[in-house]
Amino acid sequence: MGIELHHLRGFLTLAEERHFTRAADRLRLSQPSLSRNIKRLEEQLGVRLLTRTTRHVDMTPAGQRLYRQLAEILPRLEEALRPDRSGEVLRLGFTWGFPAEWAHAAMSAFERDTGVRVDPVRRDEPLAGLDHGEADVAIVRGQVTAKGVRVVPLSEERRILAVAANDPLTARRSVDWTELPKLPLVINTVSGTTQLDEWPPENQPVASAVCTNFDEWLEAVAAGRGVGVVPESIASSHMHPTVVFIPLGGAPRCLLQLVVPRHGAHPLTGAFITLAKEAVSSWLDRSAK
Template sequence: MPKTQTPVLATLGRILDMGIELHHLRGFLILAEECHFTRAADRLGLSQPSLSRNIRRLEEQLGVRLLARTTRHVELAPAGQRLYEQLADLLPRLEKALQPDRSGEVLRLGFTWGFPATWAHAAMSEFEQATGVRVDPVRRDERLAGLDHGDADVAIVRGRVDTRTARVIPLTEEPRIMAVAADHPLTVRRSVAWSDLPELPLVINTVSGTTQLTEWPAERRPVASAICSNFDEWLEAVAAGRGAGVVPSSIASSHMHPTVVFIPLTGAPPTTVQLVVPRQGAHPLSGRFVIAAQRAVAEHVRRRPARHAN
């Protein structure tokens, strides 16, 4: 073991090497205090048979009888008394040692644009309250929002994700809408069909955009009238009349522009919103954030069933 390891953690290592788990020790300690299986099981939130199995497992691992059982109550055998006296001091110290100080710890949440405040802020709040670790949103104009460069621990990514180095966890879907300049002829339309888009010049965000030309068959593919590398360039190109653009519907409310009009699309495939987590070297609490995000999305959808989470 490392020389810097504390005696308490060194003891924990020896315990685990013996195949003994902390819940076995905690169960014995409570049973020794209560001298009654039913009362001890109630305190531990276990069934009496489960507690009995844990105590039997502990005795087998130690190779000694810890209890002198009678028909009326439980008494400690000599070996049990010695173990109790040591555990009464050691176990609280072990449990305290296993409660890390997370002050200053941060989980970096990557995104490219259009931060989904409705559910993401709820997920951040739940995660921070449960773990004591702060979540910092980090914007990166990259396909995986900085995840592949080590700038983010978890990333919110819209659209297709093709990577073998990360886990992709779908959360929800968003409908797509079309964006055009305010003086575009299509602004008089109430909606535009997805099948009509190949007839229009499109502004494409090739880095973090959710709509690429490859979504149409090669023989019927729109012309890219402008190529951009981030969302802000894309928005200004649309505003300048370089062509139409396609984005998730949440952008209409979160990124207002005085000279851009958003038009509903019919027949368009939805955009998937997902979390992406590295397969190797992931933040120890990234799984906890994924669970918080899944709950937040489910709650948002439950409260607003007629609308997609964004």
């Protein structure tokens, strides 16, 4: 049978109100939608449940019988379908530079709306543990080429140059992207947002130091092993006493996105994505003022 819960809920509400407009208001439906639901229910059951006049709605004997049974069964069924989410957790993976400005707002809204706790999980891997089942949703910067995942774009960030405090470049107001092939570059090969293949093979920077996580990368820059390139937001959240950040002109924007499994995703992934988009939009609006 093609009977669904909203058909039964509509009939029960209409039987209590005896008025289409009032019942539709309670259900937050339009009156035509409610009428179609009642008609569909009657067609599926093959009996008339209601008699309608211009002013009144009355139940037929079949309608009275169905109402008595639904009044007892439907509340119990809806209670059984209401999930117990106590102890449920959504794991939010990240590699470095947790974007607290919008992520905390999204986490708070999600926990308030769903009752499910969000736990940040740091993994120094390209997909922040998502591909190993250690995260349900991952915050990832830069290009994502992995298969079996869905990428949800959130925003784009400007890039900046990181240099040691005693580097002569600190006297500059800005550095251009085209100058970087002439400079020694510190590369984070695992979770970094800037790799050598962003330049043509004949004009690539020299990788003066190769690291596998952000902390090693930051210390290599601080020690003067070379310069580094990161998203602009890192300057405010990862200050280092001997690292200076300089505007970088002409650099390609760095993508910021959420990544989720294409199959077998957490049931509440969609809800978190919606709230994350709203939080990022609000954060960008505030940043633009």
